[in-house]
Amino acid sequence: MKRSSMRVQSLPPYLFSIFHERRKALEAKGIDVIDLGIGAPDLPPPDFIVDRLVSELRQPEQHRYSPYTGCDEFREAVASYYKRTYDVTLDPKREVLTLIGSKEGIASMMTAWLDPGDVTLIPNPGYPVYRSAVHLAGGEVVDLPLLAPAHASPNYEAIREKDFENAKMMVLNYPGNPTGATIDIEVFLEAVTLCKQHDVILAHDAAYGSLTYDGYQAPSILQVDGAKEIAVEFGSLSKTFNMAGWRIGYVVGNEEVIKAIATVKSNIDTSQFLPIQFAAAEALRSDFSAVREQCEIYKERRDYAVEQLRRIHIDAPCPKGTFFIWAPVPDGATSREFSERLLEAGVVVTPGEAFGTEGRGYFRISLSTSIDRLTEAFSRMEKVVKEMER
Ligand SMILES: *Cc1c(COP(=O)(O)O)cnc(C)c1O
Numbered sequence: 001m002k003r004s005s006m007r008v009q010s011l012p013p014y015l016f017s018i019f020h021e022r023r024k025a026l027e028a029k030g031i032d033v034i035d036l037g038i039g040a041p042d043l044p045p046p047d048f049i050v051d052r053l054v055s056e057l058r059q060p061e062q063h064r065y066s067p068y069t070g071c072d073e074f075r076e077a078v079a080s081y082y083k084r085t086y087d088v089t090l091d092p093k094r095e096v097l098t099l100i101g102s103k104e105g106i107a108s109m110m111t112a113w114l115d116p117g118d119v120t121l122i123p124n125p126g127y128p129v130y131r132s133a134v135h136l137a138g139g140e141v142v143d144l145p146l147l148a149p150a151h152a153s154p155n156y157e158a159i160r161e162k163d164f165e166n167a168k169m170m171v172l173n174y175p176g177n178p179t180g181a182t183i184d185i186e187v188f189l190e191a192v193t194l195c196k197q198h199d200v201i202l203a204h205d206a207a208y209g210s211l212t213y214d215g216y217q218a219p220s221i222l223q224v225d226g227a228k229e230i231a232v233e234f235g236s237l238s239k240t241f242n243m244a245g246w247r248i249g250y251v252v253g254n255e256e257v258i259k260a261i262a263t264v265k266s267n268i269d270t271s272q273f274l275p276i277q278f279a280a281a282e283a284l285r286s287d288f289s290a291v292r293e294q295c296e297i298y299k300e301r302r303d304y305a306v307e308q309l310r311r312i313h314i315d316a317p318c319p320k321g322t323f324f325i326w327a328p329v330p331d332g333a334t335s336r337e338f339s340e341r342l343l344e345a346g347v348v349v350t351p352g353e354a355f356g357t358e359g360r361g362y363f364r365i366s367l368s369t370s371i372d373r374l375t376e377a378f379s380r381m382e383k384v385v386k387e388m389e390r
Contacts, residue, residue: 037348042368046290056275066271070098077281102249112260114139121170124356152181173205175321178364216320308378323367
């Protein structure tokens with residue numbers, strides 16, 4: 001048989017799946033494994049969202065194809081959410097597009113905007129999908145390093161002028177995965193200014209925009225004056241409303257980019273199932289009290305985890321967003337070695353290098369696990385750290 005495409009064959013190895021195999025092997029031996037590696041919520045979606053889905057499911061006419069760009073009700077709910085939350089005005093027909101999750105939308109955007117060899121600047125450390133989506137679209141990745149140790153602001157000085165000149169697109173993500181890093185609007189203002197100067201499209205991934213703590217509110221990139229001329233922003237209901245498996249998100253902002261994404265999508269999919277779009281509209285129109293309650297749960301876990309890490313001499317910053325903790329590995333080990341030792345002890349964490357070279361020396365903990373399980377995980381981690389200190 002002839003082989004799969006070069007694009008598929010040359011994809012970087014997915015570190016997550018390597019760890020997944022190891023974990024399965026340990027579990028097969030009867031070892032209890034605590035997974036702090038998952039990037040998805042453990043809590044259920046609020047009832048009012050499920051109720052709307054169920055009632056729509058009973059309507060025979062809702063089983064037809066959705067319009068290609070998504071149904072009006074969902075796109076209008078996104079626009080009204082932006083008005084209410086960020087005071088940003090969007091035309092639901094031309095500046096909002098339904099996605100089958102933001103991951104799909106990011107991949108479709110790369111196909112829509114990149115020609116072979118076109119450069120995209122992506123955050124390092126960052127969500128691995130950016131890199132593989134650029135690769136699958138035939139584009140070329142140039143790393144945009146985030147400044148250590150917090151890995152919050154981009155270090156534009158590390159980008160060669162030539163790469164900025166050749167760049168067609170730049171990706172940012174705040175609050176950030178894997179770091180939990182948050183920023184204020186000045187960082188967006190600088191990014192918009194730079195991208196305008198270099199004629200670069202700016203894509204902001206706001207998957208964790210509503211999961212924030214301690215009174216911090218994440219800005220939207222579209223709050224920067226004139227951002228719409230070059231920027232799009234991706235949103236998702238996966239983390240905000242615990243709807244990861246539903247596959248629903250959106251992209252808003254620049255009309256030309258959205259039109260190009262819609263063209264790619266109309267040739268590949270036919271948007272999301274209508275009842276899911278209606279239920280998601282219900283979620284976005286809500287008062288977000290369910291989201292705030294859920295953030296209280298994450299906050300409690302966050303505070304507990306940061307305290308436990310400090311107890312074992314791992315000094316991790318306390319993130320104001322996402323459900324991740326980004327921590328330095330103890331001295332003398334690489335992130336990969338440390339993660340492997342933890343795995344042997346029955347705890348899965350994600351080694352920082354899974355998110356790019358700048359992630360070396362760090363590991364990511366996900367807070368989508370109960371305090372009970374976290375307690376057990378940190379007691380196992382303490383043993384590993386003590387052994388290493390010997
Ligand atoms: C989880 C995640 C996504 C994907 O969200 P979906 O809408 O479920 O596809 C996108 N970006 C980041 C940074 C994420 O962590």
